[in-house]
Amino acid sequence: MASDAEARARALSSALAALDAEAGRQAAIHMSACVRCGLCGQSCHIYRSEPTPANLPASKVEAVASFHRRRHTFLGRHAPRLVGARDLGPRELESLVETVFGRCTGCGRCSLHCSIGLDVSAIIRAARRVLTKAGLTPDGLRRTVRTQIETGNQMAVTPEELRETAAWISDELAGETGHEGARVPVDEAGSRVLYLVNPREIKFFPLSLQAAAGVFYAAGESWTLSTRTCDVTNYGFYAVDDSAAAELTRRVLEEADRLGASEVVLSECGHGFRSFRWEGPGWLGERPRIPFRSVLERMDAWLAEDRIPIDPARNAAVTTLHDPCNLVRWGGISEPQRNVLRKICARFVEMTPNRADNFCCGGGGGMLSMEEFGERRVRSGSIKAEQIRATGARVVACPCHNCADQLLEITRVHGLDVEIRAVVEILYDVIDWRRVRGQTLRS
Numbered sequence: 471m472a473s474d475a476e477a478r479a480r481a482l483s484s485a486l487a488a489l490d491a492e493a494g495r496q497a498a499i500h501m502s503a504c505v506r507c508g509l510c511g512q513s514c515h516i517y518r519s520e521p522t523p524a525n526l527p528a529s530k531v532e533a534v535a536s537f538h539r540r541r542h543t544f545l546g547r548h549a550p551r552l553v554g555a556r557d558l559g560p561r562e563l564e565s566l567v568e569t570v571f572g573r574c575t576g577c578g579r580c581s582l583h584c585s586i587g588l589d590v591s592a593i594i595r596a597a598r599r600v601l602t603k604a605g606l607t608p609d610g611l612r613r614t615v616r617t618q619i620e621t622g623n624q625m626a627v628t629p630e631e632l633r634e635t636a637a638w639i640s641d642e643l644a645g646e647t648g649h650e651g652a653r654v655p656v657d658e659a660g661s662r663v664l665y666l667v668n669p670r671e672i673k674f675f676p677l678s679l680q681a682a683a684g685v686f687y688a689a690g691e692s693w694t695l696s697t698r699t700c701d702v703t704n705y706g707f708y709a710v711d712d713s714a715a716a717e718l719t720r721r722v723l724e725e726a727d728r729l730g731a732s733e734v735v736l737s738e739c740g741h742g743f744r745s746f747r748w749e750g751p752g753w754l755g756e757r758p759r760i761p762f763r764s765v766l767e768r769m770d771a772w773l774a775e776d777r778i779p780i781d782p783a784r785n786a787a788v789t790t791l792h793d794p795c796n797l798v799r800w801g802g803i804s805e806p807q808r809n810v811l812r813k814i815c816a817r818f819v820e821m822t823p824n825r826a827d828n829f830c831c832g833g834g835g836g837m838l839s840m841e842e843f844g845e846r847r848v849r850s851g852s853i854k855a856e857q858i859r860a861t862g863a864r865v866v867a868c869p870c871h872n873c874a875d876q877l878l879e880i881t882r883v884h885g886l887d888v889e890i891r892a893v894v895e896i897l898y899d900v901i902d903w904r905r906v907r908g909q910t911l912r913s
């Protein structure tokens with residue numbers, strides 16, 4: 471077995487090789503561009519909730535760029551002190567782990583407000599890639615990636631567990647709606663849609679899956695879950711483990727092919743949407759053969775086509791909307807959820823700021839899987855908690871299961887009396903089941 475010293479030396483040599491490889495990527499250009507104007511500080515929920523210099527976006531950039539400068543610039547090589555260039559050693563690696571995994575969710579809000587449009591998140595992701603290649607990903611995140619690769623989903627849900635859950639949800643759904651045909655199909659070849667969920671829906675939040683099944687049925691959609699690939703999340707994305715991320719994407723496409731599906735619909739998930747829709751082609755080196763759509767886009771289209779009969783008067787609660795960073799700022803999906811909510815909520819109010827300028831809830835970047843940064847994560851959620859409080863809403867529509875976990879925790883910690891709900895759950899509640907035809911359309 472290798473000694474600790476040998477393991478550290480190996481990690482350092484892998485990190486240096488990975489750092490050199492980053493010099494050819496786009497993030498390297500941004501690393502030398504910061505003009506230290508300091509405008510980014512107030513954009514960052516982590517800095518605002520804990521205003522220490524290490525949390526300034528510009529400091530995080532510098533923490534990465536100083537190592538790059540030492541190896542890849544003339545002055546960095548010959549006069550390092552003059553330009554603040556540093557050698558990367560074991561101690562520096564340790565502190566870099568905290569900077570890029572524990573002080574940044576990669577939300578990208580600081581870049582919107584940066585005086586020169588510096589892509590801070592690309593620099594953070596470059597450093598995460600370096601650390602992951604050196605085997606230094608924080609334990610919880612690394613374990614989650616491994617579980618996803620080994621079992622096909624991040625919570626190790628077995629095929630039997632999925633089938634059993636689908637069976638009892640089907641019974642509940644048929645009983646509640648009065649429609650015998652309303653159910654959760656599993657492994658059904660020939661379905662038009664392969665639907666991916668966050669495994670937390672199967673394990674802990676089955677009402678969310680029940681609501682989606684009801685909505686699919688009311689819309690007359692032909693769909694199925696798969697026991698081989700049910701997971702909308704991709705923790706390879708958070709770890710910046712590109713080969714794991716690519717493998718998880720490839721498996722979904724292969725399963726869609728095997729089942730004969732012509733579309734993959736993604737449950738409400740920010741990073742899952744960004745991964746499948748926008749990052750996937752880069753990981754795979756080709757465009758996917760079939761489209762990936764968010765269930766939000768599907769719901770918007772079904773309501774526009776009058777495929778789901780609704781009675782919005784059933785929902786009188788003041789409802790606001792959280793904009794998940796990976797879905798909205800990075801994913802470009804801001805209007806479908808608003809179109810849906812305006813139709814199904816009698817009283818819908820916006821948060822301020824919103825859409826691409828919204829604040830991160832603090833749960834992004836894989837933070838929820840890294841216990842060691844839990845205290846900072848919850849503290850950073852105070853900005854989101856205040857945004858919610860200011861709306862006076864009783865319901866927060868949250869189109870991301872990852873953000874929902876964070877919102878559940880921060881609203882409890884910050885004493886907010888609100889319900890956190892997926893958009894599909896709110897829609898399910900207002901379906902007028904007497905007018906549902908239950909006819910499967912395959913267009």
Ligand code: SF4
Nearest residue numbers: 514574575577578580
């Ligand atoms: S990407 Fe988000 S979390 Fe990271 S420094 Fe910028 S604002 Fe802060």
Ligand code: SF4
Nearest residue numbers: 504505507508510584
């Ligand atoms: S706003 Fe941009 S240029 Fe200014 S300090 Fe922040 S990262 Fe650097």
